[in-house]
Amino acid sequence: MTVRASAPGKAILFGEHAVVYGKPAIAVAVDKRASVTIREGSNDHIQVKIPELNVYGVINTETGDVSQLNSEGEVDQKPGTTDVGIMKFIKSALSQTDLGSSLDHGLDITVNLEIPIGAGLGSSAAITIATLAAAARYKGQELSLENLAQMGHQVELEVQGAASPLDTTVSTLGGFLYFTRERGAVRIKPALEMPLVVGYTSQPGNTGILVEGVRKLRQAHPTIINPLLDVMEKLTNQARESITRGEEKQVGELMNINQGLLDALGVNTTELSRLVYHARRAGATGSKLTGAGGGGSIIAYCPGKTREVLEELESVENAFQVGISSKGVTW
Numbered sequence: 001m002t003v004r005a006s007a008p009g010k011a012i013l014f015g016e017h018a019v020v021y022g023k024p025a026i027a028v029a030v031d032k033r034a035s036v037t038i039r040e041g042s043n044d045h046i047q048v049k050i051p052e053l054n055v056y057g058v059i060n061t062e063t064g065d066v067s068q069l070n071s072e073g074e075v076d077q078k079p080g081t082t083d084v085g086i087m088k089f090i091k092s093a094l095s096q097t098d099l100g101s102s103l104d105h106g107l108d109i110t111v112n113l114e115i116p117i118g119a120g121l122g123s124s125a126a127i128t129i130a131t132l133a134a135a136a137r138y139k140g141q142e143l144s145l146e147n148l149a150q151m152g153h154q155v156e157l158e159v160q161g162a163a164s165p166l167d168t169t170v171s172t173l174g175g176f177l178y179f180t181r182e183r184g185a186v187r188i189k190p191a192l193e194m195p196l197v198v199g200y201t202s203q204p205g206n207t208g209i210l211v212e213g214v215r216k217l218r219q220a221h222p223t224i225i226n227p228l229l230d231v232m233e234k235l236t237n238q239a240r241e242s243i244t245r246g247e248e249k250q251v252g253e254l255m256n257i258n259q260g261l262l263d264a265l266g267v268n269t270t271e272l273s274r275l276v277y278h279a280r281r282a283g284a285t286g287s288k289l290t291g292a293g294g295g296g297s298i299i300a301y302c303p304g305k306t307r308e309v310l311e312e313l314e315s316v317e318n319a320f321q322v323g324i325s326s327k328g329v330t331w
């Protein structure tokens with residue numbers, strides 16, 4: 001039997017980090033996806049292949065140990081940390097659905113990725129949601145979207161530590177979402193086009209470490225950081241209104257202000273700043289880092305200037321245009 005599922009990556013337009021403290025965020029699913037194929041294995045173990053990253057791993061079904069293989073099929077003694085990280089998400093997703101321990105045969109799992117890793121575009125959430133959906137399908141288990149998003153969040157908590165359910169929710173549902181921890185996701189109907197360009201640095205950001213850094217800063221300076229998080233909440237709410245009213249200029253301005261606030265939280269970097277200013281110079285109405293920061297990506301909102309911004313960012317780092325995808329997980 002062969003089953004397949006896929007889920008989109010996401011881009012956060014407003015409210016990252018603040019969302020960890022119960023504040024709202026606005027995020028979109030992007031037209032870049034992770035696809036997971038599961039088929040009966042050629043041996044007793046779970047073999048994972050991620051061709052786009054040249055990652056080949058094995059999960060030992062008896063011990064749960066994860067090892068990475070090199071191109072000769074031998075255990076790689078020095079695997080990249082990002083690659084090991086992805087394997088942990090897959091392993092945790094399989095154990096959430098009990099797949100792996102409940103079978104009398106191994107599994108061959110292939111992950112195909114259109115989303116760059118560690119770029120703040122939700123690649124781990126997309127891999128997690130697609131793995132959960134494919135694993136449930138393999139077992140013939142019915143899962144609601146709500147269950148799937150919840151299980152995805154558990155996986156992120158287990159592997160990454162502190163995380164809000166934002167990434168896994170967007171990856172499950174797709175579309176343009178306003179999200180709070182308390183109320184979950186509400187769909188937004190934008191009254192404007194959202195031409196977006198992503199620029200990504202070659203240095204991936206580590207979400208767990210960055211979230212922890214903000215937690216420590218808040219602990220050290222609560223009277224400064226708490227009001228800052230309150231301002232981020234106001235900003236995201238205002239952005240929601242501007243998006244639904246079609247106020248292009250305001251959306252851009254609010255993105256720029258959000259960038260300043262994220263810098264104050266300590267998650268900006270010189271490389272991200274550079275991209276942010278290059279995008280604005282090329283005509284972006286607004287630009288900011290997106291996701292956890294510390295590396296990863298910026299997102300630029302560039303009505304009428306997509307080509308200019310794309311070319312400018314490509315001259316400095318990697319860049320691509322992203323479309324908003326209404327399609328969440330499919331299986």
Ligand code: PMV
Pocket residue numbers: 015016017018019020119120121122123162163164165166167205207211290291292293
């Ligand atoms: O870097 P990403 O794509 O994992 O986004 C992280 C978003 C944060 O708000 C910083 C953390 C979270 O779990 O919401």
